[in-house]
Amino acid sequence: MKVLIKIFKVLIKFFTSIRLAIILLIILAVASVLGTLIPQQRGLEEYAARYGQLSGLLIRLQLTRLYHSIWYLAILGLFALNIVVCTLTRLSPKWRKAVKPHVQVEAKSLLALKIKDRYKNNAPLSAVKAELEKSLAASRYRLRSAGQDSKVHLLARKKILGIFGSDVVHLGLLIILAGGIVSGLTSIRKELALKEGETLSVPKASFELRLDKFTTEYYPDGSVKAWKSAVTVIENANPVLAKTIVVNKPLTFRGYSFYQASYGWNWDNPAVEIWSKKKNDPSFLKKLKLKVGEQVPLDDKEQTSISVARFIPDFVLGEGNEPQTRSLQPNNPAAFVEGFRGGEKIFSGWIFANFPDMDRIHAAQETDLSFELKGYEAGQYSVLEAAKDPGANLIWIGCILTMLGLALAFYWPHWEIKAVLEESQGKTEVVAGGIAAKNRDSFQAEFEKIMTSARRTP
Amino acid sequence: MSESTLFVITFILYILSAFYYLGFLFSKKPNSAKTGSALAVAGLIIHTAALIVRTVESGHAPFTNMYESLSFLSWASVLAFVIIDRKFKIPKIGPYIMLIVIGLVALASSPLMPKEATPLVPALQSYWLWLHVSVTLLGEAFFAVAFITSIMYLAAREADKKEKWDSVSYRCVAVGFPLFTLGGLVFGMVWAYKAWGTYWSWDPKEVWSLITWIVFALYLHTRIVMGWKGKRSAVIAIIGFLAALFTYFGVNYLLAGLHSYA
Ligand code: HEM
Numbered sequence: 131m132k133v134l135i136k137i138f139k140v141l142i143k144f145f146t147s148i149r150l151a152i153i154l155l156i157i158l159a160v161a162s163v164l165g166t167l168i169p170q171q172r173g174l175e176e177y178a179a180r181y182g183q184l185s186g187l188l189i190r191l192q193l194t195r196l197y198h199s200i201w202y203l204a205i206l207g208l209f210a211l212n213i214v215v216c217t218l219t220r221l222s223p224k225w226r227k228a229v230k231p232h233v234q235v236e237a238k239s240l241l242a243l244k245i246k247d248r249y250k251n252n253a254p255l256s257a258v259k260a261e262l263e264k265s266l267a268a269s270r271y272r273l274r275s276a277g278q279d280s281k282v283h284l285l286a287r288k289k290i291l292g293i294f295g296s297d298v299v300h301l302g303l304l305i306i307l308a309g310g311i312v313s314g315l316t317s318i319r320k321e322l323a324l325k326e327g328e329t330l331s332v333p334k335a336s337f338e339l340r341l342d343k344f345t346t347e348y349y350p351d352g353s354v355k356a357w358k359s360a361v362t363v364i365e366n367a368n369p370v371l372a373k374t375i376v377v378n379k380p381l382t383f384r385g386y387s388f389y390q391a392s393y394g395w396n397w398d399n400p401a402v403e404i405w406s407k408k409k410n411d412p413s414f415l416k417k418l419k420l421k422v423g424e425q426v427p428l429d430d431k432e433q434t435s436i437s438v439a440r441f442i443p444d445f446v447l448g449e450g451n452e453p454q455t456r457s458l459q460p461n462n463p464a465a466f467v468e469g470f471r472g473g474e475k476i477f478s479g480w481i482f483a484n485f486p487d488m489d490r491i492h493a494a495q496e497t498d499l500s501f502e503l504k505g506y507e508a509g510q511y512s513v514l515e516a517a518k519d520p521g522a523n524l525i526w527i528g529c530i531l532t533m534l535g536l537a538l539a540f541y542w543p544h545w546e547i548k549a550v551l552e553e554s555q556g557k558t559e560v561v562a563g564g565i566a567a568k569n570r571d572s573f574q575a576e577f578e579k580i581m582t583s584a585r586r587t588p
Numbered sequence: 589m590s591e592s593t594l595f596v597i598t599f600i601l602y603i604l605s606a607f608y609y610l611g612f613l614f615s616k617k618p619n620s621a622k623t624g625s626a627l628a629v630a631g632l633i634i635h636t637a638a639l640i641v642r643t644v645e646s647g648h649a650p651f652t653n654m655y656e657s658l659s660f661l662s663w664a665s666v667l668a669f670v671i672i673d674r675k676f677k678i679p680k681i682g683p684y685i686m687l688i689v690i691g692l693v694a695l696a697s698s699p700l701m702p703k704e705a706t707p708l709v710p711a712l713q714s715y716w717l718w719l720h721v722s723v724t725l726l727g728e729a730f731f732a733v734a735f736i737t738s739i740m741y742l743a744a745r746e747a748d749k750k751e752k753w754d755s756v757s758y759r760c761v762a763v764g765f766p767l768f769t770l771g772g773l774v775f776g777m778v779w780a781y782k783a784w785g786t787y788w789s790w791d792p793k794e795v796w797s798l799i800t801w802i803v804f805a806l807y808l809h810t811r812i813v814m815g816w817k818g819k820r821s822a823v824i825a826i827i828g829f830l831a832a833l834f835t836y837f838g839v840n841y842l843l844a845g846l847h848s849y850a
Contacts, residue, residue, distance in 0.1 A: 148809060148813040148814060149814075151809060152806060152809060152810060152814075155802050155805060155806050155809075156806070158802060159799050159802045159803065159806075162795050162798060162799050162802075163799060165790070165795060166792040166795050166796060166839075170790065197790045197795075296812075310788070313787075319785070319786075349707040351707065353706075353707060353709070354709065354710060355707060355710070356710055356713075357710060376710070377710035377711055377713065377783060378710070378711070378713055378714040378716075378782055378783050379782075380782065380785065387785055389783070389784060389785045390710075391784075391785075515784075515785050517785035517786070519785070519786070522781060522787060525777065525787055526778075529773075529774040529777065529778075532769065532774070533766070533769065533770055533774060536765070536766040536769060537766065540762045540763075540765075540766060
């Protein structure tokens with residue numbers, strides 16, 4: 131038992147130490163720098179390419195997911211424990227000082243202070259005391275006194291809350307850390323990719339979300355101005371809420387928030403616009419709009435008909451020169467055009483929207499037709515992020531407390547004036563001293579003002 | 589008057605201010621410092637007008653690209669200097685602050701920085717942009733003043749001067765730290781939550797703000813609890829400002845992340 135108590139005491143002492151806090155803060159800072167130099171949470175190949183032999187070690191040390199690594203979280207945990215122990219052990223003496231202050235101090239100890247004063251008045255103690263109390267009260271000090279008729283101790287204080295500023299900051303930080311833990315353990319986050327008209331159920335919730343309309347607005351220069359998703363919340367098959375979600379303006383419902391996260395193209399069934407020309411006949415121009423897979427007549431003398439067999443939004447040649455798409459964005463749209471006469475395929479090839487001069491039509495028979503890919507239409511889908519984060523409210527409470535505590539710690543300085551008044555032979559001697567942890571210059575000015583005005587004999 | 593004209597006038601006033609402050613540094617004539625200060629205030633007023641015109645013309649907050657953000661940072665630095673100088677009478681740092689400000693304004697005016705107000709991408713269309721960036725940069729401006737007064741501390745020889753620089757540095761951190769906490773961390777988290785649904789994503793700019801914040805927390809604790817003052821405090825304040833500087837420039841140019849548009 132004794133050993134346990136001893137261990138406990140050593141631990142408390144360890145965690146009370148501000149040196150530990152400083153060491154932990156330095157480790158956190160250095161580790162965080164490391165995390166910004168090593169790219170985080172990438173694929174194995176990327177690390178192998180970047181760091182070669184070293185990559186295995188980095189991964190084993192969890193340096194590639196540093197902020198979620200066990201050791202980083204452990205340091206944060208120690209840090210939290212440090213704040214708890216450190217703040218609590220200092221809190222009770224502070225509290226005692228605030229509610230049961232020590233009023234009876236000796237003149238000698240006041241004279242040892244930097245900010246002090248002493249004067250003698252030819253008046254009885256009660257009059258001198260009244261005058262001193264009046265000028266202290268005029269500067270908004272709260273007074274306490276103790277002592278007998280011939281010797282009185284005075285304690286004047288203001289803004290006592292200021293001494294708790296750092297505790298409020300530390301409490302706020304703890305709540306923020308707690309909020310982080312709650313978020314890490316309980317937050318739900320899922321991307322819902324919705325086509326217009328589609329309804330998806332929200333994970334772990336009893337309602338569904340339907341996308342009614344998705345629009346992208348552009349600035350005159352072509353850059354995106356806004357993505358707008360008009361959605362309806364559906365609960366028990368009934369629409370209960372309709373709202374348009376924009377970036378920075380999420381929809382919130384039953385603890386969930388829905389954010390405009392991104393958008394994408396639905397390339398399932400695109401429509402393509404193709405212009406056909408003849409090299410030898412400048413007046414010949416046919417504009418065709420057709421779906422992929424559809425065959426339409428070109429209306430020329432030879433009764434050619436055209437179809438688009440494939441459409442690729444972001445054309446690249448993959449392995450074995452196989453055409454494939456690099457992304458779902460229309461960065462390099464390409465269509466595979468086929469031409470038929472009398473049921474027989476006579477030519478086929480890729481045409482590119484971005485490279486109108488590069489048609490790669492291979493013809494079985496002589497043809498002077500050329501094609502340009504002029505446009506494409508595909509449905510867009512909207513990606514909404516459904517998020518539920520019960521930790522967030524703790525974060526906001528913690529932030530408010532932290533800011534409140536900072537305001538108290540820096541801008542609500544606790545000032546204290548102590549005085550001893552002693553009467554002998556009809557004269558009263560006053561010894562006063564002032565204590566300020568912050569803003570000593572302004573305090574000194576105020577102290578002098580109070581003393582000058584209290585000095586005047588009534 | 590157009591924003592660019594106002595900006596040029598601002599630039600000239602800041603240069604004149606630096607000129608008079610430098611004169612003060614060599615001649616020690618108090619009048620020279622007074623003129624320098626008056627010119628800095630005049631520049632600040634015209635600069636404020638330039639920022640307002642820019643905001644009205646573009647219809648959005650004046651810190652959405654590097655040019656605007658540099659202009660705002662130099663404005664905040666002059667403001668922080670003027671405030672601290674009013675209170676503590678430290679014309680000696682005038683020349684250094686004004687030279688840094690001229691450097692920032694020159695960088696903003698250089699052809700490297702596109703000046704057109706571009707339309708806002710959807711993620712920036714929020715009044716949290718105002719709160720987040722303006723309060724953060726104001727906090728960093730006070731760190732900048734603390735940086736210079738800390739260097740002055742290290743350079744000073746007489747004990748009473750050293751004490752003054754030390755105490756002014758602390759007062760700058762006492763203003764800068766709450767502002768930086770509010771703007772950089774709290775408003776940043778609120779905005780991220782509004783825009784992306786997460787208040788913290790360990791993006792490099794966020795992490796570097798955290799590092800800067802930790803350095804200044806170290807400054808406060810070593811000072812208050814361990815009684816470190818003077819040299820060691822000055823060194824920590826200098827490191828803190830360098831971290832803030834890296835958060836501002838380095839992250840944009842050297843590391844990639846969510847904040848790369850700003
Ligand atoms: C990054 C995290 C922290 C921040 C932002 C922070 C913030 C603050 C602030 C603003 C003050 C008031 C300073 C002043 O009055 O000038 C303070 C004081 C203090 N802090 Fe922290 N703190 C942090 C972590 C810690 C930790 C981990 C400990 C635990 C050992 C600690 C122990 C103290 C102590 C003992 C004081 C003096 C308090 C007093 O009695 O007024 N702090 N802190």
